[in-house]
Amino acid sequence: MSCPKCFAKTKQIKHGYTAAGSQRMRCKLCGCRYTPNPQDQGYDEEVRYQALALHLEGLSLRLIGRLLAVNHQTVANWINSYANYLPPDLPPSILEMAALDGDLADILALEDE
Numbered sequence: 001m002s003c004p005k006c007f008a009k010t011k012q013i014k015h016g017y018t019a020a021g022s023q024r025m026r027c028k029l030c031g032c033r034y035t036p037n038p039q040d041q042g043y044d045e046e047v048r049y050q051a052l053a054l055h056l057e058g059l060s061l062r063l064i065g066r067l068l069a070v071n072h073q074t075v076a077n078w079i080n081s082y083a084n085y086l087p088p089d090l091p092p093s094i095l096e097m098a099a100l101d102g103d104l105a106d107i108l109a110l111e112d113e
């Protein structure tokens with residue numbers, strides 16, 4: 001990870017997420033903000049949210065993919081990184097449900113580092 005402006009490789013800190021769920025970074029040396037790996041904007045938050053809700057209800061990735069007309073591998077990618085995709089204003093009931101899910105608990109634990 002290096003700053004696109006001053007090319008520094010140190011002091012690059014996480015700086016939230018873009019609307020599409022990509023990790024944004026900030027260079028502490030020159031102050032510039034950038035997105036190293038922009039996400040595909042092809043699907044909106046609503047579809048990803050539905051995929052997550054269905055996953056939490058125990059549906060298989062293939063079935064979710066079929067229901068939402070999304071490639072199941074794409075669904076798998078969302079599930080694997082869905083902490084990034086969760087809208088910040090998620091209803092508390094969903095967050096509670098999500099907290100019971102081991103995968104998400106692991107992801108959130110990593111986020112706390």
Ligand SMILES: [Zn+2]
Pocket residue numbers: 003004005006007008027028029030031032
């Ligand atoms: Zn910089």
